[in-house]
Amino acid sequence: MNNKNSSRRWAGQLGLYGLLVLALLWTLVPIIWMVLSSFKSPDDLLATTPKVIFEPTLQHYQDLFTGGNSLWSYIQHSLLAAGISTAIAVALACLAGYGLARSHFRGKQHLSFWIISTRMAPIAAVIVPLYLIFRNFNLLDSVTGLIIAYLTFNLPFAIWLMNAFFADLPVSLEEAAMVDGATRFQAFWQVALPLVTPGIVTTAILCLIFSWNDYAFARTFSGPESQTIPIAASQLITQTGVDWGKLTAIGTVVVLPMVAVGLAVRRFLVRGLTLGAVKGD
Numbered sequence: 441m442n443n444k445n446s447s448r449r450w451a452g453q454l455g456l457y458g459l460l461v462l463a464l465l466w467t468l469v470p471i472i473w474m475v476l477s478s479f480k481s482p483d484d485l486l487a488t489t490p491k492v493i494f495e496p497t498l499q500h501y502q503d504l505f506t507g508g509n510s511l512w513s514y515i516q517h518s519l520l521a522a523g524i525s526t527a528i529a530v531a532l533a534c535l536a537g538y539g540l541a542r543s544h545f546r547g548k549q550h551l552s553f554w555i556i557s558t559r560m561a562p563i564a565a566v567i568v569p570l571y572l573i574f575r576n577f578n579l580l581d582s583v584t585g586l587i588i589a590y591l592t593f594n595l596p597f598a599i600w601l602m603n604a605f606f607a608d609l610p611v612s613l614e615e616a617a618m619v620d621g622a623t624r625f626q627a628f629w630q631v632a633l634p635l636v637t638p639g640i641v642t643t644a645i646l647c648l649i650f651s652w653n654d655y656a657f658a659r660t661f662s663g664p665e666s667q668t669i670p671i672a673a674s675q676l677i678t679q680t681g682v683d684w685g686k687l688t689a690i691g692t693v694v695v696l697p698m699v700a701v702g703l704a705v706r707r708f709l710v711r712g713l714t715l716g717a718v719k720g721d
Contacts, residue, residue: 471695478688485685500685504693511672511690518668520583521658522651525590529598530644537602538628542611552603559596563656566592574661581663589657594647601646605639606632641705649698669694 477485479496504511540552570589571580579585613635614627622630633640655670662671673690676683 471699474688474691474695477684478692480685482685485688500689504686504689511669511693514667514669514672515693517583517586517662517666518652521586521590521666521668522648524583525587525594525651526644526647528587529591529594529647530602530640532595533598533602533643534633534640536599537604538606538632540599540603541606541609542614552600555596556600557596559593559600567656567660570657571660580661581665583666585661586658586666586668589661590651590654594650597650598643598647601643602636602639605636605643609635645702645705648701652698653694 476492478500479498480491480494481497481499484491484494540548570592574580574585574589579588609632614624614631617627617631618624653670654668655674658668658671659674662668669690673687673694676687676690
């Protein structure tokens, strides 16, 4: 009987590890192939038989970062729009999320749902109204317009996350600080905020990824003076063909920074993703 239970346990673990391996392969193989392809020469890239062993070249990256239509300006616009919108969204979300978590009023749950429901609205439903507003306020083809556009989907999501993180903190910690003479804001700033640092990092990373990868809003609201990296990638797909070398190079430039940031803060990311699921004592 014990042998049967042990065999079933090993079979279950083996099956679980097999699923994990398949999931890793499904996720990593396309990324690895894209990165490798960005270092292939045009002949190796378009070869009938895919080449795994080849002589690497930086030709595609040199073509991207040199010349009149350099990728540097697109990277600058992406960094400014994604970074500033993320910083604003997280700062406002900390205040709003804390206020929602610690306040008690009729219709609180309805308000929380309304906030996140604005994030669930389809992009097509908000693009036209935003376009008309941006046109009236001369925000089209500007990084400022992109920042505001990104806030429309980052801020509700960030408030929803931070509300969950603050709600899981024991209120007694802040009450103890206020008994010792701290104000409500001091209790928030010195007690609550440091305890949800993993949640803040998680929220910031997710907002940054959403903004960095955005195509629909950037395509609609940006112009020659504010185009981002996803727009640069779309310009390589023309009626005459696809520049696969530059496209894989741009894909690498888009993906690797976010992967590097995620790995750098992975400790906070894992804690933040599990923080909202654990109730405080």
